[in-house]
Amino acid sequence: MAEERKNLKKLCIHTITTKPWPIETAAQEFSAAGIGGITVWRDALAGRNIRQTGNRLRDLNLEVVSLCRGGFFPALTPEGRQKAIQDNLNAIDEAEALGAPMVVLVCGSAPGQSLADSRKQIQDGIAACLPHAEAANVKLTIEPLHPMYAGDRSAVNTLAQANDMAEALNSAHVGIAVDVYHLWWDPDLETQIKRCAANNHLSAFHICDWKTPTLDMLNDRGLMGEGCIDLKQIRGWVEKTGFTGFHEVEIFSNLYWQQEQSQFLEKIMAAYQQHA
Amino acid sequence: MAEERKNLKKLCIHTITTKPWPIETAAQEFSAAGIGGITVWRDALAGRNIRQTGNRLRDLNLEVVSLCRGGFFPALTPEGRQKAIQDNLNAIDEAEALGAPMVVLVCGSAPGQSLADSRKQIQDGIAACLPHAEAANVKLTIEPLHPMYAGDRSAVNTLAQANDMAEALNSAHVGIAVDVYHLWWDPDLETQIKRCAANNHLSAFHICDWKTPTLDMLNDRGLMGEGCIDLKQIRGWVEKTGFTGFHEVEIFSNLYWQQEQSQFLEKIMAAYQQHA
Numbered sequence: 001m002a003e004e005r006k007n008l009k010k011l012c013i014h015t016i017t018t019k020p021w022p023i024e025t026a027a028q029e030f031s032a033a034g035i036g037g038i039t040v041w042r043d044a045l046a047g048r049n050i051r052q053t054g055n056r057l058r059d060l061n062l063e064v065v066s067l068c069r070g071g072f073f074p075a076l077t078p079e080g081r082q083k084a085i086q087d088n089l090n091a092i093d094e095a096e097a098l099g100a101p102m103v104v105l106v107c108g109s110a111p112g113q114s115l116a117d118s119r120k121q122i123q124d125g126i127a128a129c130l131p132h133a134e135a136a137n138v139k140l141t142i143e144p145l146h147p148m149y150a151g152d153r154s155a156v157n158t159l160a161q162a163n164d165m166a167e168a169l170n171s172a173h174v175g176i177a178v179d180v181y182h183l184w185w186d187p188d189l190e191t192q193i194k195r196c197a198a199n200n201h202l203s204a205f206h207i208c209d210w211k212t213p214t215l216d217m218l219n220d221r222g223l224m225g226e227g228c229i230d231l232k233q234i235r236g237w238v239e240k241t242g243f244t245g246f247h248e249v250e251i252f253s254n255l256y257w258q259q260e261q262s263q264f265l266e267k268i269m270a271a272y273q274q275h276a
Numbered sequence: 277m278a279e280e281r282k283n284l285k286k287l288c289i290h291t292i293t294t295k296p297w298p299i300e301t302a303a304q305e306f307s308a309a310g311i312g313g314i315t316v317w318r319d320a321l322a323g324r325n326i327r328q329t330g331n332r333l334r335d336l337n338l339e340v341v342s343l344c345r346g347g348f349f350p351a352l353t354p355e356g357r358q359k360a361i362q363d364n365l366n367a368i369d370e371a372e373a374l375g376a377p378m379v380v381l382v383c384g385s386a387p388g389q390s391l392a393d394s395r396k397q398i399q400d401g402i403a404a405c406l407p408h409a410e411a412a413n414v415k416l417t418i419e420p421l422h423p424m425y426a427g428d429r430s431a432v433n434t435l436a437q438a439n440d441m442a443e444a445l446n447s448a449h450v451g452i453a454v455d456v457y458h459l460w461w462d463p464d465l466e467t468q469i470k471r472c473a474a475n476n477h478l479s480a481f482h483i484c485d486w487k488t489p490t491l492d493m494l495n496d497r498g499l500m501g502e503g504c505i506d507l508k509q510i511r512g513w514v515e516k517t518g519f520t521g522f523h524e525v526e527i528f529s530n531l532y533w534q535q536e537q538s539q540f541l542e543k544i545m546a547a548y549q550q551h552a
Contacts, residue, residue, distance in 0.1 A: 111488050111504040115461065148424040150461035151488040151504045157461055185391065185426035185433055212387050212427040217493060228387040228427045 007273050012037030012065045012246035014206075015044040017268070018261045023053065029265055031060035037246045038062045040098060042069070042091065054099040065246050066141065066204060067091065067100040072108035073125030074118035074155065081121055084108070088129045088140075095138045102139035102203055104177055109155040118155035123165050126174065133173045141203050142166060143177040148217055159183055159192035166201045175203025178238060179250065181210060181221060184229040190237045197241030205238050206250045207231060207276050219252045223267060225275030235276060247276055283549050288313030288341045288522035290482075291320040293544070294537045299329065305541055307336035313522045314338045316374060318345070318367065330374040341522050342417065342453075342480060343367060343376040348384035349401030350394035350431065357397055360384070364405045364416075371414045378415035378479055380453055385431040394431035399441050402450065409449045417479050418442060419453040424493055435459055435468035442477045451479025454514060455526065457486060457497060460505040466513045473517030481514050482526045483507060483552050495528045499543060501551030511552060523552055 013035060018026050023044040030038055038057055045053060057064055070091040075081045091103045107122040109115065126140055133140050144162040145154035156162055162176045176196050183189055196202045209227030214220050224231055235247070249268055256264050289311060294302050299320040306314055314333055321329060333340055346367040351357045367379045383398045385391065402416055409416050420438040421430035432438055438452045452472050459465055472478045485503030490496050500507055511523070525544055532540050 114506055114509075115463070119463075146424065147422065147461040148490075148493075151486050151490070158463075161463060185423040187391070187395075187434075187437060210427050214424075214427070214493060217424075217490060230390055233390075 008034045008269065009036040010246050011035050011269070011272055012039055012063070012248040013268065014039040014041060014068065014248060014250040016041045016068070017249055017251045018265065019257050021261050023048070024056075027057050027060050027062055029262065031062055033265065033269060035269075036063055037065040037248070039065045039248055039250070040067055040100065042067065042094065045094065045098070050094055050097040054097065058099065063246070064098055064100045065248060066102045066104050067095040067098055068104045069106050070103040070140070071105035071154075074108045074110040074113070074121040076110055076112055081125065085125055085128050088125065089132050092129065092132050092136050092138050096136040100138070102141045102175055104141045104143050104204065106143060106145065107154045107156045109150055109152055111152055115150060115155045119161070119165075122155060123168060126165075126169055130169070130171055130173060134171070139173050139175045139203055141175040141177050143179060143204075144182055146182040158186055158188070159196060160188060163192055163195050163199065163201065167199060172200070174201065176201045177204035177206055178202065179206035180229050180231060180234050181206070181208050184210060184234065189234065193237045194241060197243060202238070202241060202243055203245070204248060205235075205243065205245060206248045207235075208249065208251045216254060219254045221251045221253050223251065223256075224249075224271040226271075231276050247272070284310045284545065285312040286522050287311050287545070287548050288315055288339070288524040289544065290315045290317060290344065290524060290526040292317045292344070293525055293527045294541065295533050297537050299324070300332075303333050303336050303338055305538065307338055309541065309545060311545075312339055313341040313524070315341045315380075315524050315526070316343055316376065318343065318370065321370065321374070326370055326373040330376070334375065339522070340374055340376045341524060342378045342380050343371040343374055344380045345382050346379045346416070347381035347430075350384045350386040350389070350397040352386055352388055357401065361401055361404050364401065365408050368405065368408050368412050368414045372412040376414070378417045378451055380417045380419050380480065382419060382421065383430045383432045385426055385428055387428055391426060391431045395437070395441075398431060399444060402441075402445055406445070406447055406449060410447070413449075415449050415451045415479055417451040417453050419455060419480075420458055422458040434462055434464070435472060436464060439468055439471050439475065439477065442472075443475060448476070450477065452477045453480035453482055454478065455482035456505050456507060456510050457482070457484050460486060460510065465510065469513045470517060473519060478514070478517060478519055479521070480524060481511075481519065481521060482524045483511075484525065484527045492530060495530045497527045497529050499527065499532075500525075500547040502547075507552050523548070
């Protein structure tokens, strides 16, 4: 049991992974299992006092790893883009109140304009939020998303693109999230992980698995070990850079959300120890 | 009408696009509409004399653009890989009999081994088939597939990877198919199209559109103009290299396969003239 708890100290679970649980239940269950971290999705904070919620998580010995999510900067109108920036400023305030060191960005993509335009609006949007992020000491973490989301969720689809953007933004308050689900296929991944870490931009590491077949483009992610991602190899690349952060389990799954969440949590912990 | 027919001379339609039609019906309808080319899927040849079918297509003034598809080289066992090579040798024979100048390869990916291993097996498999392809004067055309198919359909997921592989194979009988559905998201696409053409490897251009949302990972492709791909930009990049080949409409769509195929063909021609 001591060994098991040691292994779980770097495990972090996203509240959306156990979506049926309210954050209070999730926090108690994660804490009781000896899990070290929690990443909070903003919907889980609805109706709560954010500062008190953050304190409660820390009282349960949970480290608040990040707040998910900001982003969605591209829009076809200046008003739409300004609204997105305001939402990200709010997310920064929420992260500060919660005590989360970063906001993870799903960058966005606007059908009806080119990916190049969307990418420029993403970079401009992050730049517009950076002074506020610096003042709050909250990092803005770019998460490159799988190319199958290029049409409507993110025009940043490879780690190379995220590295380019983070280098251009050139701020200690910009980070990058490496999520195996989005990046596992990329033949350039090892090289880009090294580059990301050498730039001091590698700020989050998300894990799950890619099932074959995948039945739903959004909500059919697999538990570690259920799919075809060589998780240990990618984790090796990440840790070889000196990364000592959390391994964050982020699983959207209609299948698992229908199951009893305590049993699902047991499966997550077993899969983490065996396959991640 | 004369103008319309002129526009359709470089249009080619894949038999799978109008899957409910047997090839005889498809050929008559395409020919009557003034369409210049047809790409034949192997399932459409089941039970037919292949050589006679090829002659019949040419009698209808249809150019046989390619045979789809070979590939699926990776396998966990030597027997599995040898079986795949044999199937590709058969495909080359079928292409020769049909009078198709190339076999398009969906390269394959074997869950249970690394993508790097699958890629090596793809390259080795193509190399093993090349002497037969040269003897038959049939080109083996690598089609990089969207990264969402990396798990089980192709470990070649970018044009850069296809270019690398084609360069390594270094044969006049290796080509590459640029399909906008698979490649549109890639920020490196224009550069890699130039490289592909400069190497004399650009042998096919496939068109359709990416719908948002996409409801099915395999069979929910859109008609040109229905989605977010900037087709005219990509076509411009392709034609700027000097490419004068066909524009091949390859649409897998549960939606369109349920419709009356003559009406669907009208929609394809209108979409081609307006959006491609």
